[in-house]
Amino acid sequence: MNALAKLREPHSRPLQSTTACPSCPPFDLNICPATATPGQDHAALWGLLPVSEQTIPARRLMFRQRDLHDVVPFICKGWAASAVTLSDGSRRILSFLLPGDIVFHRAAHCSVEAITEVYCRCYRSDELRAALMSDRTLLEKAARLLLDRTLRAQQLAVDLGRRTADERIARLILDLQGRLTERGMANGQTIHFPLRQHHVADATGLTSVHVSKVLSDFRRCGLIEISDRSLTILDPAGFQRVATMR
């Protein structure tokens, strides 16, 4: 821990107040420092200070595929996407990152792109690893997280391989709604939905043209309503049925 303190020295800066991250409930879902030591400043993760805190404007690339991954970013606010770019220039979004998510995809050589404005904190990955290793319960939480990531990726593989465009898009929306609800960021059947149609397309392996047609169909059938970056599921039962047609 002394060594860690020394490592932190060069990065020391005036910390934001303990309410720097008031909209930080999501941390509770993952590896929440507040869970470990209630009432403590969220920024001080297990006594670790972030090496950097940044606000990234919407649509900006946060990390490119080949960047060194000696820091682990935590998304505190905003939406981001981790993606890979194929040699023909087409992009595949592997997951959307919501507040509370940890960006440890980096080994997969994913780039990370801010969708909305993103506020995030980066921790040194070696410090983080040391902290994990020193605490059995943290380690188990981290393992569960990694496992959950794997399941999510496998679920994605299932969806892409065997489902129609309708199903894929409906499932994506339901997945996001579920994750936002977990975080207390949903308002009943209405969620903030900052994704552009090309994001949906890249996440579902479709084209944005086709996404437009499917979403129009959904609207025509009275399943959902999208306006002003907000999405409402009007017919939850019917929409669920679309998502699980097979």
Next chain:
Amino acid sequence: MNALAKLREPHSRPLQSTTACPSCPPFDLNICPATATPGQDHAALWGLLPVSEQTIPARRLMFRQRDLHDVVPFICKGWAASAVTLSDGSRRILSFLLPGDIVFHRAAHCSVEAITEVYCRCYRSDELRAALMSDRTLLEKAARLLLDRTLRAQQLAVDLGRRTADERIARLILDLQGRLTERGMANGQTIHFPLRQHHVADATGLTSVHVSKVLSDFRRCGLIEISDRSLTILDPAGFQRVATMR
């Protein structure tokens, strides 16, 4: 460790000789007990004895989706597949399991099916976890393994979303060839290939009818040759090109 010994008691049986698993090089790739303690019987994994050792005939279901996962099977011999079944009865193979692979997909509610005859050993998952926790380097190996699994799943998601049937099938074959080569189980460009076309179909998200057509095309173009459960890549460069058209 005493508690563990007691747990093992009920399962104790005459152990096979130390050459029980002569074709066990693959263990070296993952978490090889032989690496940790050279010369030791592979069956005794970090001092853990398997709770069961089984030989499963070809095409038999090894574990079903909802089975309890209190044991972790290690594939010692043969090919298996982990899959999920969708509500309409269609199947998606998430990964093929080769000798040396550890089946810890189970949390994903995958069923596991023997393709060839499979010989495997099952360890108690709680014992295994305890063993991992007690040794830092083992733990890191396991973490790497889990990460690798995630990368593989993500790669699969990329492939399924954005690649044509030709590419998917070629990539599957190349992936298998690579894994077999790593294990010293390939004979140059020739590999043992016990998969039925429906396995290929379920793994690539295609129909077996279409797989048949694509494989016929590959043969017609002199790219590969399949006969008698063995596959040879006749034109490695050309085949590679098919696999990475985009």
Next chain:
DNA sequence: CGCAGTTTTGATTTCTGTCAACGTCTGTGG
């Protein structure tokens, strides 16, 4: 031999991508 599981082949249909045109919205700068 007969049977069940495979593989092949052809005809047809469905889904999704591609291309192109056009409308809307948003932010920027004069």
Next chain:
DNA sequence: CCACAGACGTTGACAGAAATCAAAACTGCG
């Protein structure tokens, strides 16, 4: 305040990929 450019969304016509359907050949095996 307006003009403008760029990003985004919608729509229609068309093309291509793969699914579906159906039938026939092949394989191994009791």
